[in-house]
Amino acid sequence: MAKKRESNIGSLKVDIDCSDALKGLKAVTREAKNATAALKELEEQQDKINIQVQIDCGSKGIAKELFEQMQKARARGASF
Structure with missing residues (x-):
């Protein structure tokens, strides 16, 4: 491995204005949080609406099984 040589031939001062970029990143972050909250709300509403009814016509009557499934959903x- 070669030795690393250092030399000092002067200095360089760099002044970069990143305020517009930071504002843009903050806006993107804010909108991403809003989108995440909206998706969570959508999932919650879908969970309230989606009701899976499984009916077993064996030993229980259809009406009784449906009633039990509705009670679990409630x-x-x-809401119905």
Whole structure:
């Protein structure tokens, strides 16, 4: 491995204005948070609407099974 040589031939001062870039990044972050909140709300509303009804016609009657499924859905917050 070669030795690293250092030499000092002067200095360089760089002044960069990044305020517009930072404003843009903050705006993107804010909109991403809003989109995430909206998706969460959408999922919650879909969970309230989607009701899976499984009916077993074996030993239980259809009406009784449907009633039990609706009670479970109401316990999860669904409304009819």
